[in-house]
Amino acid sequence: MAKAKTLGMMGDFAVAEAAKLCNPDVIAAYPITPQTIIVERLSEFVAEGELDCEYICVESEHSAMSACFGASAAGARVFTASASQGLALMVEIVYIVASARFPVVMAIADRALSGPINIHCDHSDAMLARDSGWIMLFTEDCQEAYDTTIQSFKIAEDKRVSLPVMPCLDGFVLTHSIEPVTTLPIDDEETLDGFLPIRDPLYKLDIEAPIAQGLLALPEFFMEIKRGQQEAHLKSIDVIKDVIQDFGDRWGRYYPVVEPYRMDDAEVAVITIGSATGTARVAVDVLREEGKKVGLVKLRCFRPFPEKDLQAALKNVQAIGVCDRAISFGATGPAYADVAGALYGRGPLLKNFIIGLGGKDITIDTFRTIYDKLYADLAKGEVEERVEWIGIRE
Amino acid sequence: MADYPTKLADLPKEERSVSSGHRLCTGCAAGTIARLIGKAVPDKPLMWVNATCCMEVATTIYPFAAWHIPWIHNAFENAAATASGVRAGLDVLMRKGRIPQQDTEIIAIGGDGGTYDIGIQAISGAIERGHDFVYVCYDNEAYMNTGIQRSGATMHAAWTTTSPAGKAVLGKKEFKKPLLRIVAAHGLEYCATASVSHPLDFVRKVKRAVDVKGPAFVHVIQPCLRGWRFDTSESFQVARLAVESRFFPLYEVYHGYKYVLNYPNPALSKVPVEDYLKNQGRLRHLFRPEKNQEIIDVIQGHVDLEWEKLLELAEFSEKSAIY
Numbered sequence: 249m250a251k252a253k254t255l256g257m258m259g260d261f262a263v264a265e266a267a268k269l270c271n272p273d274v275i276a277a278y279p280i281t282p283q284t285i286i287v288e289r290l291s292e293f294v295a296e297g298e299l300d301c302e303y304i305c306v307e308s309e310h311s312a313m314s315a316c317f318g319a320s321a322a323g324a325r326v327f328t329a330s331a332s333q334g335l336a337l338m339v340e341i342v343y344i345v346a347s348a349r350f351p352v353v354m355a356i357a358d359r360a361l362s363g364p365i366n367i368h369c370d371h372s373d374a375m376l377a378r379d380s381g382w383i384m385l386f387t388e389d390c391q392e393a394y395d396t397t398i399q400s401f402k403i404a405e406d407k408r409v410s411l412p413v414m415p416c417l418d419g420f421v422l423t424h425s426i427e428p429v430t431t432l433p434i435d436d437e438e439t440l441d442g443f444l445p446i447r448d449p450l451y452k453l454d455i456e457a458p459i460a461q462g463l464l465a466l467p468e469f470f471m472e473i474k475r476g477q478q479e480a481h482l483k484s485i486d487v488i489k490d491v492i493q494d495f496g497d498r499w500g501r502y503y504p505v506v507e508p509y510r511m512d513d514a515e516v517a518v519i520t521i522g523s524a525t526g527t528a529r530v531a532v533d534v535l536r537e538e539g540k541k542v543g544l545v546k547l548r549c550f551r552p553f554p555e556k557d558l559q560a561a562l563k564n565v566q567a568i569g570v571c572d573r574a575i576s577f578g579a580t581g582p583a584y585a586d587v588a589g590a591l592y593g594r595g596p597l598l599k600n601f602i603i604g605l606g607g608k609d610i611t612i613d614t615f616r617t618i619y620d621k622l623y624a625d626l627a628k629g630e631v632e633e634r635v636e637w638i639g640i641r642e
Numbered sequence: 643m644a645d646y647p648t649k650l651a652d653l654p655k656e657e658r659s660v661s662s663g664h665r666l667c668t669g670c671a672a673g674t675i676a677r678l679i680g681k682a683v684p685d686k687p688l689m690w691v692n693a694t695c696c697m698e699v700a701t702t703i704y705p706f707a708a709w710h711i712p713w714i715h716n717a718f719e720n721a722a723a724t725a726s727g728v729r730a731g732l733d734v735l736m737r738k739g740r741i742p743q744q745d746t747e748i749i750a751i752g753g754d755g756g757t758y759d760i761g762i763q764a765i766s767g768a769i770e771r772g773h774d775f776v777y778v779c780y781d782n783e784a785y786m787n788t789g790i791q792r793s794g795a796t797m798h799a800a801w802t803t804t805s806p807a808g809k810a811v812l813g814k815k816e817f818k819k820p821l822l823r824i825v826a827a828h829g830l831e832y833c834a835t836a837s838v839s840h841p842l843d844f845v846r847k848v849k850r851a852v853d854v855k856g857p858a859f860v861h862v863i864q865p866c867l868r869g870w871r872f873d874t875s876e877s878f879q880v881a882r883l884a885v886e887s888r889f890f891p892l893y894e895v896y897h898g899y900k901y902v903l904n905y906p907n908p909a910l911s912k913v914p915v916e917d918y919l920k921n922q923g924r925l926r927h928l929f930r931p932e933k934n935q936e937i938i939d940v941i942q943g944h945v946d947l948e949w950e951k952l953l954e955l956a957e958f959s960e961k962s963a964i965y
Contacts, residue, residue, distance in 0.1 A: 273734045274727065300738065302730035307767030311723035314764065317716050318691065318727025323735055326727075344716060446740070453712040453728060455687040455744060460707035462692075462715030469704050 250433040252499075257429040259390045259422035263329065263355045263415070264289035265431065266397035270444060272353075273324035274302045276312040280334040281367045282419040283357035287329055309334035313341035313354075320350035321461060323452035325401065328352070331419060332359035332373045339377055345412050346381025347477065348461060351404030351447070352412040354382075355397060358522065358573075359419040360606040368607020369419040371521060371573040374550075375582045381477050383413040383484060384551040388525045390427040393417040395501055398432070402444050402491045409484045410450060411477075418523040420607065432499055443498060481552045488549060505549035506557035510536060514543025516622045517565040519558075521547050521583060524571060524603065524610045531615030542619050547583060555590040567597040567622040573604045580635050597625055600635040614638055646846040653845065654684040657710065664701040664708040669874030671838040671864045671881070672697050675780050678841055679749055680711070682848035686747045690714070691728060693721035693752030693761060696787045697780070718752075719760040722768035725750035725775045747852050748775040754795035755785040757861075758819050769828045769857040776851040777859045779821065782866035790869040794819040797889075798944065799937050800924045802869070807927035812937060817944055822895065825859045829898035833859035837892055839882035843904060847894065863890045871923020880922065887918040888949045893956070900962070901955035908953060915942045 257265065264286045267275075275294075277287035293299035302319070306312045312328050320326045330338065335356060345352050356374050360366040374384060383403060387393040393415065400413040417423060432440070439445045451459060465473055488505060496502035510532050511517060520528045525546045535542045545561050547554075562568060568591070572581020579585065584600035591598060601618050604610040617638055625631050647653055659680030666673045676697060680688065690713045692698045698715050701708040716724040725748050732748075735741040750768075752761055757779035765777060784802045785791040792805040798817045801807045805814040825833045831854045836844040844862060851858035865880040867873065872880055884890040885905050892905040906913075916938050919925045928934045 273738070274730045276727070300734075302734040304726055304730050304771065306723065306726070307763060307770070311720060311726070311764050311767055314716055314720035314723035315727030315730065318714070318724040318729075319731035320727070321714050322728050322731025323741065324731035326731075340717060341720065453689055453714060453732075454741075455689070455712060455746060458710065458712045460702050460709050460713040460715075463702040463704040463707060464699050464715075465704040473704075 250435050252430050252433040254428050254430045256426045257390055258285065258424055258426050259393045259417045260285035260357065260424070261289055262390045262394035262429045263397050263417065264293070266394045267327045267355070268293050268299050269432065269434065269437070269440065270327070270398055270401045271299070271325065271438070272301050272327040274304065274316070274319035274326045276304045276306050276315040276326070276328045278306050278309050278312045278330070278334065280309070280331050282359055282423040283329045283331040283334070283355070285423065286355055286357070309338040310341060313338040313345060316352045316354070317341060317345050317348065317350060320345070320352050321348070321453050323447065323449045325405070325447045326352045327354070329355040329357065331357040332361055335373045336361060336376055339380065342377050342382065343380045344462075347473065349410040349480070350412060351410055353397070353400045353404055354412065354414050356414050356416040357419045357423045358416050366606040367419070369421050369573070370605045370607070372605070374414065374416050375574040377414070378551065378582060381411065381481070382551065383411055383481070383488070384416060385413065385549055386416045386522045386547070387422065388523055388546060390422055390425065391429050391501070392503060393422055394429050394431070395495065395503065398440070398444070399491050399495055403484070403488055405447050406487050406491070407450060409480060409487050411480055411484060416522065421523040441498070443494065485549070485552045485554060503548055504557070505554040506561050507546040507548060508561045509544040509546065511543035511545065511561060513541055514565055515541045516567045516619060516626065517543045517545055517562060518569045518571060518615065518618055519545045519547055519583065519587060520571050521550065521573065524573070527610055527612060528615050531612045531619070534612060535616065535619055540619065540623075550583070553586050553590070558587065558590050559594070562591065562596065565596050567599070567626045569599050569601050569618050569622050571601045571603050571618065575602050575605070584635070597622070597631050599625060599631050602635060602637045603639065608639055646849060647842060650841060653681045656684070658684065658688065659690065659709065659711060660701055661708045661710055665703065666696065666700040667868060667874070669867050669877055670696070671877040672780055674838055675778070675862055675864060678845055679778065679848050682845040683747060683852050686852065687744045689728060689746055689748050691716070691721050691725045691748060691750040693750070693756035694718040694787070695753040695756055697751065697753075699787060718756050720764050721750040721752045721756065721761065722777055723764040725777070726768045726771065726773045729773045729775055749778060750775055751778045751780065753787065754779060754781040754783060755793045757781070758794035758821055765825075766828065769825070769830050769859070772856050774856050776848070777857065778848070779859070779861045780864045781861060782864045782869060783818070784866070784869050786866050786869045795821070798941055799928060801927065802924070812927055812934070820948070822861050825861070826895040826898045830857050830859065831897055832894065834861070834894040835890065835892050836860055836862040837881045837885050837890060838862065838864055839878050839885060840892060840905060843892060869924065871926070872921060876921070883913070883918040886913045887915045887945065888912065889915055889918055889945050891949065891952055893952060900959040901952065902959070903952060903956045915945050
């Protein structure tokens, strides 16, 4: 019997270890900070003979996603990783892969988009691909990044889903931070003890059964195809939950699509995405010590948007602050808009906080400020300033 | 050495690639190119990666597809990168015993826009990586799918909708990019130019390209009746004149180094480029209201220069002891 090992790992290493465990057949690799270590590490596995795959050093991220498309069409299990400008460059094909329903897995080491150029974390890169049709899972720590990468293949290849999945981990905060990561104790590496069988594609490029893929769809059919993608997304939430349950039952770690923290009697709640959640948990504990009834909701699954789970988690609070590490200029943060849509007509005060753009520090004080502002609005009974930027020079 | 057909009647009767019922223009030779590629390799499993182009939109309008073989389209600029992925996928799945062992050939095909311009990075990358596939550029010297805009392949002085022939500017100012020399510079085992007017030569070159283990490239000229403004019956005659006037000589390059000239025969007397230009509507402003000898001479000068360069390269490789 194999045994789980707990090792110190950077987030990028954790993702590479997890991807390796899933036996991808083809990896398309192109360097970009802070993702580079993922593909570097995978190239070492290939060089050492520990991973049998075709490792393609493409000449751009656009070609990375294009090669993923081709390899997935051939029936292979495919992995790549990107960030920031890389994701921006490939986004044309990111949409096409989703429309083709190819179960590609791409880890995103979230990093700000230029300009100005910046290598540090925010979620503007992932949000650029928000409407592309990929399933998007954000992670809080390196262990979750490891586990989510493995879950991503299982979700993507489930025939009820057949959609690409983007496990996201915060650039530098996770990618370059060493944390203890417990690996899976796997005996049968070919199928991960039955959790992840060898890919069995719905359709593939097959000499014996030729089909054409990537056809031109004009107005008679285009909207129907888009509706199909939407149906697949809406249905995928149940599969995602099943996979989370199965994974947890096997290995003891559960990651709900929406995770409430100290929400039972909370009056005021904050919603976070990604690594800021860890800091927010500490802030909640500190404020609870001070007698404030504050809670936290971690939004792990961003696409499909877990509307019902969010409604349930937030049903008793009076004021909510949605923290976005991205901004849709001229409007609000993207998560705020989705949460507002989910809670429309349900009552609580709702406020948007823009935090941590381009790697701006998110500290316990950041959340203290956020909770204070929510309490102040609650006392007034209304939200005066709907979108507030926290921690910037005035 | 492979057997090459010596007459059209030797080609297989069976259609292997595109079928009838596609929606290419009447008289368009792009369909002929696709058919000839299929007929060139009757004995090998074939997969087809199509860039966005006329051939793509005219043969696969959902829910119909006019292809007998596994066919896939991704986007405009990335047929070569997509083919890289297909190749890698097939190779690894065969190695792992998950699909049958087959000597599958991958054809990636794009127009001149998708090759000379927006696709050249992906093509260069795929050739540099050595993926085993054949890239075919069917060159009709403009973005025909979007309605005749100039590309890096458009010839000097040609009218297009983004290089109009006006009072101040007479069509495209620049010259045709030397695509095959750029491709050859990668040092790949085989690349060649071809023309729809020389179908057996084209078939031989496709066959030769397919036999290469690694990337190979065939650049085929395909006069476009809509964009070049000639009659639906004239595609092949115009292509023949492109070759005979030395405007588009047919040649092969082995290992990026050894140049072999096929057509036209240098011993034959020169066909003036004017003969090629004069029946094309896109060049009408060179002949009407009055003849613009100056520009015709510039084009002839350029053709002569390129021809000399090609003869020199061919002569140099002939003398060279390396191959």
